[in-house]
Amino acid sequence: MKKEILASLLVLASYGASAQESKATWVNNLKLSGYGITQYQYSGQSGAKANSFNIRLVRVSLDGRILNDVAWKAQIQLNGNTSTLGSSPRIVDLFAEWQKYGYFKVKLGQFKRPFTFENPMHPVDQGFMGYAQNVTSLAGFNDRVGAHSSNGRDIGLQLQGDFLKSSNGRNLLHYQVGIFNGQGINVKDVDQRKDIIGGIWVMPVAGMRLGVFGWEGSYARKGDWSETDAAGNTVEHKGAIRSLSQHRYAISGEYVVNDWTFRSEYIHSTGNAFAKTYQDSKTASDCTLSSNGNKADGVYVLAIAPIIKKQMHVKARYDLYRKTGEWASAKTFYEIGADYEFTKNLEISAEYARVNDRTLAKHDYDMVDVQVSFRF
Template sequence: MKRILLAIASVFTLFISHAQITTDKVINTLKERITLSGYAQAGYTYDDLKESTNTFDVKRIIFMAHGQITKEWSCYFMYNFNSGGNLLEVYTDYQFLPGLTARLGQFKTMYAMENQMSPSEIELINCGSQATNYLAGVDNSDKLYGSSTGRDMGFMIFGDLFQKKLSYNLAVMNGQGINIKDKNDNKDLVGYITFNPAKIISVTGSFIKGKGCAVETSDINPDIKKDQSYTRNRWSLGSILKTKPLNLRAEYLAGKDGNVKSEGFYATTNYHACKNFDIILSYDYLNKNKDMDYKQQNYVAGIQYWFYPKCRLQAQYTYCDNKKGENYNRIQTQIQVRF
């Protein structure tokens, strides 16, 4: 009996040891192949409009996971826990060649420089210029486009060529936004190209050619009704200058929705005044309907302090010059934590 018990104990010990080794191996593999990250942004906003804003708010609570399945094959997931939760991105990449990778899923629409940037990197608390937010469908300022967070569903090929002197992106996308099926039979063709002639400068160009399906009606373009398909084309041209003391980003954007033409321009500079401390200046112009001269200009001045890597405090003042409405002042503060 003792021999039987001893044999059972030996087998059990070997089983536990093997299970522990297997578990440790799985955990180590997951650590090597899965990267988790995230950030949150919260702050305060005040403006002196007739229906004034005076509120603390949480803008984003973002969680991201990147999985490296094989050397060539990876996947990505991004979720915003704010305002009830929203799936932002989920896609898979496969690299066929050093200069050719394919992507399938839901991801950023490759239009406009700021739309490719993370809100945790953009200097403006409002997260981008009026033109980017309007023409890329980032917020709900374009009622026809809706609030797609600058993302869509589709298929894309991209890569870097000539020792990263040239980068390209070419995609076929629904044109309807995130977390929803396409509402017409048309697809958007989206292109984005970056030329890096020197280490400190980049020149970019992008376009969208397609047909959208109107989410709502808009006073800016009253001829297009809700659920009606309409021609929606976009293009942009921009440049980024990066030096140790100064970063400058400028871009011209234009669009045509049906017969209505719109345009915008922004120039944002980030001056590193001293260690961890930046001065932000920005000029931001948007004309939603050139025939109606429906334009607004924003002048922004602010500061930001990086109190920990990727974590910052921001304070900004904005003067809004609105030709079709009242002018107003806006004061904003924001704290960002990221891991």
Template sequence: MKHNYFKYLLVFALLFPALISKAQQNDDLLNVLVKKNVITEQEADSLRSDEAVKAQKKKDAETANQHSITIGTRALQLSGLVQTEYEGFQQSTKTNTFLLHRARLDVKGNISDDWNYEVYTEFAGVNPKLLDAYTTYKIFDFLKITAGQFKVPFSYESLVNDSELEFIDRSQVVNALAGRSTDVIGNQNGRDIGAQLTGSFAKLDNHYLFDYYFGVFNGAGYDVTTDNNNHKDIAGRLVIHPIANLSIGADFYHGIDQFIVGTAKTATNNLRNRQGIDGRYVWNKLSLTAEFDKGTDAHLNRNGWFGQAAYFVWSNKLQLAAKYDTYDPTQTITTDRTTDYTGGINYFFNKWAKFTVDYVDVREQTTQIKNNLFEAQLQLTF
């Protein structure tokens, strides 16, 4: 019996340095031990089985931590997002209300190690809407090809996942210039149909120094069946990571799109251009974000910017946030700029449940209207 204990101890001592190596190296070592009659083939198979069980348990634990369902060997993953919101308006002409802000189902998976897909659907509102439906093929880290319907690579805040926003609503300038709620082409949720090249290159200290995006799009928006003109729009974005946790980005959008100008009754093809710069830095519990965007719609020039900070005051549970957000919809008019001051509190029950409270102090440039806003939102992801 003591001989067996010694033998297993010897095997463990020989195997321990290899435990952090690849499974193939472990298997080769076991084969050598069998050949030298240190252990039997049956004992080697038992050790291989134990390692396989441990590896599977670790994989299952990682999948469980993602809080998603994985089906099959090609990783069909189902996840979702539900955001229930209450809006309280200071303005007497608006009705305080509960609303279903977002209710989404996400289906994604891998066709192969280098080929994946995603289908993302929104069920909140009158009719379901297809948000994303695309496939991406990775040739190299510096070259990936994406085709279908997906987010246009313009504006840092527009590209942030809805579940990861530090405030309930996006900034005024992003809503106006990134194909969202107040854009001249209507609310396209920042998306369009087209194709793009993306990639990362110049690795430095375990992170890539540059990320790039370049895409060609219809310009007609998302969840549509046909383009509305023969012009194709282009968008590009370059992000630099000079140090870990710091991102500095610059982007552009150039298009000829259909929208109504001034008092016209019908939409016509007009110039729709955008340029922007942004930055984000995360240090321990503190995050700092800023973005400036400008755009031209037909003959109208618009611009705006925001700066925000968020800090976890209690572990990873309670986060305080503040934001300065200003937007000028018509630069030729000097009295129509609006500035929002937002204070927010985020409470994270866990990784999948968050409660957010925001208060927005709205300041018009000339005539101040009592239109401040109180918002509360419960977010669940699965």
């Protein structure tokens, strides 16, 4: 399957090249690119010690422009298996965006949800061994609600733009708002309710962003479940839709200057979750609720400092997530690390993390992560 997908992209790329050679003007700037991240990770968690080499990500994308005003992109993830929805090779991006005006752009298809600063960042450029826990759990990666792994993406329509320029021509304000199915990638809507997600941020000085985000929507499954009504009676539901409302907000700040990076985001979520993650047809109809309740929140604070500008960095991150919104469920990573860029297309990074997980009998353990990333 991986070979067939890659072959298809190569055929498209060669077709695009031929089109350019024939001086076709309706499609141009066709580009085939991709990246891979290999990983070694050690975990000293009591009762679950592990150390393993792993292929974290392999992705290939094809993008271009049509008639200058429309940009499009198709991206697939190749690593994984073919037995489950969440970890199999799959389409992650497929969209087109009308970009005639910088202050008003329209995007349609499957792409990143407009929620948090970190979500849309490239996995290599994000800076650490993985996205922060609150972003992973509350922005549509491995979402606490029980949705399949969707890499922060969904299917929908989005408006975005920049405006209010300073005296030197730099935009001071950005907005983005979209309407989405609410079910994650490659899946149709279930409850016919749509998610409304948006954000706005100001850029008072070069390199600084201060923003807020909101998310109102739902996640649903169709299946069987039972619940107790107000009178204490058990009510059975057969082949019905169970829709779980979700209310989320994020407060974000970032400052990037002279190869230094400072970033912090707080996310809060209200809304119940399903007990099992959607992986196949069986879990897709499992409407049992999670015991984690209807609240969760998390915050991260990070700093990345150059040792050799644009080549070598040291970094640190505080990463806290509370899956029930209470301290008894808190999981905290205290991370330090470094990276070295051999070229702009090849990088090695290493991290040490001390983890405190209050849900475990033995709260504290160590982790080591080493990754080699390449782009083409």
